[in-house]
Amino acid sequence: MYTPASTVNGADYTKIMQTFAALNQPRVGYALNIESPFTDVSAAPSRVYDIVPVPNDDFIYDYTLQHPNTTTWGISFSQTSASPINIQYQVWFNATNTANSSDIFGRDALAIVRGIDEAIITVLNDPTATVKANISIALKDWPLIPPGRLSDSVVQQLGSVFFFCSEMIIFINVLNQIVTEKELKLRHGMEVMGLRPAVYWLSHLLSNTVLVLINALVTCLCGLAFGFEIFRNANFGVLLIMFFLFGEAMVMFAFFITTLVRRASVAVLADIFLFIIGLLIESFVFSSSYIGYIWWSGIIPSGVSYVLGLLPFFNFGHMFLDISSMTTGQLDRLTNTYIPGPGFPWSALYSAPPSDTLPFYGDNPPAVPPVIQAWYLLIMDCFVYGLLLWYCDNVIPNEYGMAFPPWFFMTPDYWGFETSSAKSTNRNEWQTHNTSGKVMVPIEGDEDSDVLVERDRALDSSYFPALKIVNLRKVYRNSALFASKLDKIAVRNSCLTVEQGTLLALLGQNGAGKSTTISMLSGLTPSTSGDALIYDMSVRNQMQRIRKITGICPQHDILFDDLTAREHIELYAGLKCVPKSQLKALIDERLYAVRLHTVADVRAGTYSGGMKRRLSLVISTIGDPKIIFLDEPTTGMDPVNRRRVWSFIEKFKRNRVIILTTHSMEEADVLGDRIAVMSKGRLRAINNSIALKSKFGTGYRISVVTHQAQADQVKSIxxxxxxxxxxxxxxAGALIYQFPATSMGAIPGFVKWLEQNKNGLVKSWGISQSTLEEVFLKLIRESSHKTQ
Ligand SMILES: Nc1ncnc2c1ncn2[C@@H]1O[C@H](COP(=O)(O)OP(=O)(O)OP(=O)(O)O)[C@@H](O)[C@H]1O
Structure with a gap:
């Protein structure tokens, strides 16, 4: 093989090789042909060739490497000057040609060098030419590492892919954790208890920053321990900051993605999608594989690279490749010695990698920006995703939590400044806004008189109890864009008032709208229309302030499996700014009240359903809330613990408002100062237990036991x-009578007659009032007849 196969500065190397062939034919005894040039390094020889022109030195080397034991020797010509012509050539003997290696240094080498000299002198025929034949003979074992190309380092070739994967672990963890917290309502539960969104994000950022830092440190230390060149030859600070900035940008990127995703299952899909995108970028754009160095080849215009710079893995790939190009060494193929890379000191950050470290250098090396630019882009990514997170988190509506309008940042309310719309202490203004003729309160013709009275009370512009609900309505939209028949009206224009020191028990069938009402009042979900005032603050625009005085025990426990009861209380006490000095006494007292003191330091994940409910109840009372929402607090509790919880609630309601939903009529009867019955989103009845029983109850039940023979006589009496x-x-003589409420007047006389005839006509008798359950069933029956 010889190269170059052309005329350079007057020296025609093909002609030289032809002359070499002609002069040597008599000596070797057969004609040596000059073959067509070889251009495909991977094409195996299909026959025996004579003298073959090839494009360059690399070709000779690579061809021999790929097809061992085929090429005998190669010659590379070069010229140090045109006039006088100084030609240098190097002859390479193929060490893989094991058949005749013993002759390489001896007879063959001398014969070839002499033959080439002779050919050069013959062709040039110039007495002034000085022929200098520098002979370099490389006898190598089969090379284990392909030398002379930056791509030869495995770390460089796959490093960006590998380190990208290690950062993706944190990314995937962040995305899944935050979306799961959203799905399980953990975040919104904490927000209802006073956690500010900024604090929530900041705590995630801080904990993940620590993880990213540890990850960056471990990566750098492992790289050093394994002796990878990039780690040994680059400034430690540069590498640490590179991995750190990449990790931080990925965390912020993950934060932003969480605002677009609601379900953990979708988060997993997003993980896979972004992982594949990142992997493709790292392996096809930045991995120094044979596919190509897109970054270095200048294919990506700088404008586009700024846009791509929004993807943290793009910046990382480019930065990693630049640094590795300067830290990875080369094997000199001629001397078989290893030449280390120039290294990457801190100062190298500010300049582009020297063109001779790039694999695609030539006369016009592409303009590669300095590495520091990737740092700037990663810092920019952190800010861009931080801003997007802030905006989308406020604007994109979620299943839970309140969404602000798109221009929220221009409203003073958002920044906590009191405006006329938010200043609900100005009650007249609130009344005008909410209950004037502008707002229609539809009254259904068959509404109960108590419900109508309650409505009038709610609309009374001079009456401001602790809780006042006016026309509150919730429609769960089937489509985000337009109303449809599939929309679910969960609450239909409720009007309610609750005085301080009162416990209102909300009863209703499954799906009646109880939890939705509580969710609207506690800010878990926004109302569709209407408003509610809690201690003079509107749920529409003063939720942040309301949350400071709210406690909630949601229907589904919002607990962290890994925290103990004590830690839960400490966490929520922190959110509610309870002084540390009061904490221990508070924890002991509350946990004892619900008999959880013995498991105060046991992880909540191991609790039974009833224990979790009791812990949720205790949490709702932390921080001296003025209003507490208890959504089915005693579900799954045994009768003993239920009674303990009742007395705990009973004691706690003084000077507070408690809204309790329950399916236990006994619970509503025992605890409820007032009882409201909801059905299909509407308020059907509201009053205290006795009034409800006498209004809707079926009256009294009286049982009379007589002798069977005298039963007819008793019946006629x-x-x-x-x-x-x-x-x-x-x-068999046991008569059970239902006395309607209209017959109340006759009951005393009848009871007197029963007593007088006891042990005579009457063997025994008993009387009982209608139960709340009967009232409830009657109301529900009536409401379903009406809707039919
Ligand atoms: N996120 C939601 N999306 C769509 N519809 C909902 C949603 N949450 C509740 N609903 C519907 O709104 C109606 C009222 O539900 P809500 O949970 O308020 O009832 P509830 O009285 O609390 O019932 P339960 O006693 O079973 O807790 C139901 O028909 C329910 O299917």
């Missing part, structure tokens, strides 16, 4: 004394 009495059951 009852019909005479209590004309409206209805015989429910008559079996």
């Amino acid at each position: 009852v019909q005479r004394m209590v004309p409206g009495a209805h015989l429910d059951d008559d079996s």
Whole structure:
């Protein structure tokens, strides 16, 4: 093989080789042909060739490497001057040609050198020419590392891919954790308890910054320990900051993505998608593979690279490749010695990598920006994603939590300044805004008189109880864009008032709208229309302030499996700014009240359902809230603990407002100062237990046990004394009567008659009032008849 296969500065090397062939034919005994040039380094020889022109030195080397034991020797010509012509040539003997290696240094070498000299002198025929034949003979074992190309280093070739993967672990963790917290309502539960979004994000940022820093340190130390060149030859600070900035930008990127994703399952898909995109960029653009150095080849215009710079992995790839190009050494193929890379000191940050360290150098090396630019881009990424996070987190509506309008940052309310719209202490203004003729409060014709009275009370512009709900409505939209028949009206224009020191029990079937009402009042979900005033603050625009005086025990426990009961209380006490000095006494007292003191230091993940409910209840009372929402607090509790919880709630309600939803009529009866019954999103009845029973109850039940033979006599007496009495059951002398509320006046006289005839006509008797359960069932039955 010989190179170059052309005329350079008057020296025609093809002609020289032809002459070499002609002169040597008599000596070797056969004709040596000059073959067509070889251009494909990977094409295996299909026959025996004679003298083959090839494009360059690399070709000779690579061809021999790929096809061992085929090429005998190669010659590379070069010229140090045109006039006088000084020609240098190097002859390489193929060490892989094991058959005749013993002759390489001896007879063959001398013969070839002499033959080439002779050919040069013959062709040039110039007495002034000085032929200088510098002979370099490289006898190598089969090279283990392909020398002379930057791509030869495995770390450089796959490094950006590998280190990208290590950072992706943090990215995936952040994305999944935050989306899971969103899905499980953990975040919004904490927000209802007073956690500010900024604090939430800051705490995630701080904890992840520590992780990123540890990851960067471990990566650098492992790289050093394994002796990778990039780690040994680059400034430690440069590498640490490179990995740190990349990790931080990925964390901010993950934060932003969480605002677009609601479900953990979707987060996993987003992880996979972004992982593949990053992997493609690292392996195809920046890995020094044979596919190409897109970055260094100048294909990406600088404008586009700024846009791509929004992807942290793009910046990382470019930075990593630049640094590795200067730190990875080369094997000199002629001397078989290793030449280390120039290294990457701190000062190298500010200049582009020297062109001779780039693999695609030539007369016009591409303009590569300095490495510091990638740092700037990563810092820019952190700010850009931070801003996007802040905006999207406020604007994009979620299943839970309140969404602000797109221009929220221009409203003084958002920044905590009191405006006329938010200043609800100006009650008249609030009334005008919410209950004037502008706002229609639809009244359904069949509304109960108590409900109508309650509505009037709510609309009374001079009445401001602790809680006042006016026309509150919630529609769960089926489509984000337009109203449809599939929209679900969960709460239909509720009007309610609750005085301080009162516990309002909300009853209703599954899906009646109880939890939705609580969610709107506690800021877990925004109302569609209407408003509510809690201690003179509107849920529409003063939620931040309301949250400071709110406690909530949500329907589904919002607990951290890894925290103990004590740690939960400490966490929420921190959010509610409870002084540290009061904390221990508070924890002991509250946990004892619900009998959780014995498991105060046990992880909540191991608690039974009832224990978790009790812990959620205790949490709702932290920080002296003025209003507490208890959504089915005793679900799954045994009767003993239920009663303990009742007395805890009973004691706690003084000077507060408690809204309790429950399916236990007994609980509502025991705890509720007022009881509201909801059905299909509407308020059907509201009053205290006794008034509800006498209004909707079926009256009294009286059982009379007589001798079977005298049963008819007793029946006729009852019909005479209590004309409206209805015989429910008559079996073996046991008569059960239902006395309607209208027959109340006749009851005392009848009871007197029963007592007088005891042990005579009457063997025994008993009386009981209608239960709340009967009232509830009656109301629900009526409401379903009405809607049918
Ligand atoms: N996120 C939601 N998206 C769509 N519809 C919802 C959503 N949450 C509740 N609903 C619907 O709104 C209605 C009221 O639900 P809500 O949870 O308020 O009832 P509830 O009275 O609390 O019932 P339960 O006693 O079962 O807790 C139901 O029909 C329910 O299906």
